Amino acid sequence: MKIPVSVESVAMETNDIKRFRIKHRFNEPLPEIHPGAHILTYLPSNEGVIIRPYSLTNRTTDGRYEIAIKLVQKSRGGSFRWHHSVTVGTELEISFPKNILKPELLGRHHVFYAAGIGITPFLTMLHWCKETGRSFELHYGASIKEECLFYGYLKESFKSETRFYFSRERRKERIDYYCSLQRHPIGTHVYICGPPSFIENIINAAKNLGYPRERIHFEAFRSNQIKTKTSPFKVKIEKKCVPVKEDQVLLDVLNENGLSIPYSCRVGQCGTCEITVKKGDVLHQDSFLTEKEKLSFMLPCVSRGKGLIEIDHNSLNLI
Amino acid sequence: MYSFPFPFEEGQSHYFYKNNAVQMKNRTTVQITPNYLKEMKLKRDTIIKNPERCFVALDHTYEAQWEATLYIAKELALRYPDTFTMTSRKYGFTLNNHLLKEEVRFDYKVNKEPLNDIGKHVQEDLILMFQREGQLFLDAGQLCFPSNWSLAFNKGMAFMDIHRPVPGFQEGQLDRRIERFLLHLCPGDPFERSNWSLMAGETLNTHLETFPEWGKKRYSVTEDTVGNYVHVRVEVQKLHRLPKTYTILFTIHTHLLSLKELSKDLNKANQLYTILLSLPKPIEEYKGITPYKSHVMNYLEGVL
Known part of the structure; x- marks a missing residue:
């Protein structure tokens, strides 16, 4: 089932990332969401409907959804459309919220590893952890502060739980997966989101250290292979x-x-x-x-x- | 208009081992039938007599119980506006049930078992399944009309373990496939399936715990009583993924129809006969049909 929505506001988050707030076209509150949820967006264009999955970075108390979209340089499809033709009032459809990443209800400690735009599905999960008094930490890698999505928000809301790593600042840092993973207590669930190599490296490190498979959660950047046209x-x-x-x-x-x-x-x-x-x-x-x-x-x-x-x-x- | 949910697919002539769930068009969790008042009385009497048999909930299920409760109450008020009214309050809501002439307050601070409370207004059994470390567990539920199983025994148990006794369920990894199907359920995209059996008598509350009382009826079916006494028992099962807690709400509505009533439609009688002919022995025994199957077959042959 699809939900008719329209864009309520657009904000420039970093140089190449825009944040969109979406509301139900008849002003009903959008469905409540589970931490880590994403939606499919169905954006009309001259070449047909463009279908793309995006993580929800927030559901406001009055039932609006927020998504953050990074402009992919080579893009002629999803992110290009979103950045160049979507404005306040643009009408589109979205799916119900759904989850690939889900926080483990009875996990003893939750550790999030994010790289770049991979932070997006974690925002609602971090919020959930904090709100329900769960034990958690975030390790977040980006190139420089200015490119670091939600830097200010994270620093303010999850100050003591967040560790940033900037690979192109004066003091160059990268996440040392082995070292980091080794320190977590038994019963920890790890959540990973970022480019494929980032995910693969952390999964391998975790497996080598003996993490049970069920305690490693990850979400790959979803491919754009959702086809609406078919061929014989x-x-x-x-x-x-x-x-x-x-x-x-x-x-x-x-x-x-x-x-x-x-x-x-x-x-x-x-x-x-x-x-x-x-x-x-x-x-x-x-x-x-x-x-x-x-x-x-x-x-x-x-x-x-x-x-x-x-x-x-x-x-x-x-x- | 109520009609008995005949459980077989058009043209079906065999018993299938498969996942027969289909996408639900009307996306509902519950249904009010003409038996509402009678069944609500039976349900509530059963709960009062044996509460431990009828409701279980682990500690971490509270939030999901509320989500399910709201989900069902909203549906009742929306689909049956003449029968139910729902008024929001500061810490919950008030449900007016015009059929039972009751006004019930649901308060976040007072109701500790909201699933058990909303369950007293619907004919369905309500089960909540939780996803933990890649598996599903029955961590909360209200069960008054079970088909020979025990909620108290299954409390906190994994889906795979609960279904281990079903014959053929492990064949071709059907159990894993069905679990995986359930793990993939998405909010806003509910599925439904039906499950059927035959039963001697017309008892809805056939808990495993009371098997000695109702199980023996299987041996008292005679040539003369079979038509009125043996019933087709159909469970309409609906599966919803709740968007906020991502719990699976599994509702079971049990319908009974006597062989005699069913046989008024010869096509249906014929299809039941054909399927019973090819029913695998282990399934027949699991469903408890064996003791009186010959009477049923003779009866249907007589009708046809």
């Missing part, structure tokens, strides 16, 4: 090659061709229609399979092939 492709089942037109769903085509793949949700969420892919590139659109599973499986209710894909007829999860 072909699917090979045993020796038969079947075309799938741009407006057809692979699951339906397979079932029309004599397979009886069970399905349920048809939105890539329940995993019922999973099939094994033998060959070819798959454009995954589901929110069910893990990255590892995507190497060999797909959900044909939402995902599609590129060119020609071959599926394993024998492995079909038939009942």
Whole structure:
């Protein structure tokens, strides 16, 4: 379900980061949020609707949402549009708030590692920790103070819990993951957000130090691969090659061709229609399979092939 | 208009081991049916008699209980404005239930078990599942009309452990897949599924704890009584992710219909017959149908 909203205010946060406040178009309060939540924004443009995920940096007490968007230099899509054509009053739609990162309710100590714009999902989590009296700390890396998003706010609100690291100030500092991770007590949950290499390094360090997998939480910068336009492709089942037109769903085509793949949700969420892919590139659109599973499986209710894909007829999860 | 939620999909002729949840179109948690007054009395009597059987809550569930309570109360006032009115107050709200002619105050400072209190106004059982370290746990719930399970026993237990006794549930990692599906549930995008069984008698409050009282009825079904006595028991289950606490609210509405009533629709009788024919033995035993299945089959054959 989508929520109709409009932009209430726009503020320049740093040189290349803008903060937008969004309100319900009929002035209802927007849904309450869980710390770490993000939304999908559906921004109309001449080239169709641009869909992008952004972390909520705040939900105001009167039910407005705030997001911070960094202008990506090469961008011709999401951040470019947001920076150059969105103004007060711009109308768009958003999804319900949802979470990839979630604070662990019964965690004994919470440690946040952020780099750059990776701070955004943590703001609501830090606030939650403080408000509910939880034990926490933030390690936040940026290039220089002026580029450090929410520097003033963090310094004021979480002074004793925050440690900044500036890689291009006079006194150059970077987060020493090993050293930092080693100091946390057993029962600590760590949360990581930043560029892929940042996330990978901290995960590896934590794993090497014996952190249980379930206590390492991370959110990658979400890719912009959410497609609204689809292309035709072909699917090979045993020796038969079947075309799938741009407006057809692979699951339906397979079932029309004599397979009886069970399905349920048809939105890539329940995993019922999973099939094994033998060959070819798959454009995954589901929110069910893990990255590892995507190497060999797909959900044909939402995902599609590129060119020609071959599926394993024998492995079909038939009942 | 109320109609019995027939549990089978169109054209379905077998029992499926699968995740049969579908996206919910009307996004509701509860439903008021013509049995409301009768069932509310039974529910409340059951709670008074055995409160420990009907409500559990771990300490950390309080905030989520409030979120669920507000979520349900708002829905009642919005969807049934003639029946329920909700007035906001400084520390909570007042719910006017015009069917029961009651005015109830919900106060953050007074109500320590809000889920148990709002549950006394809806026919559904209300379960809250919490996500901890990548798993789901039943940490709070009100359960008055269970299909042979114990809330007291399952309190604080992981989803995977709760479902371990279901035959076939581990096949093809169905249990892990369903848990993963639940972990992926998002606010604003609820799902629903139905679960069915047959039962001897017409008892809604079949707790595991009272099995000796109602379980023996399975052996008292006769050729003459089967049509009126055996009921199709359908649980309409709804799954909502609450946006603030990210708890999963799982509501279960149990509906009963006698074989005789169901058989007025021959297509439905026929489909039930076909599915019962192919029902795997372990499932049949798990559902407790075995002792009187032959009577049911003979009855349906007679109808058809």
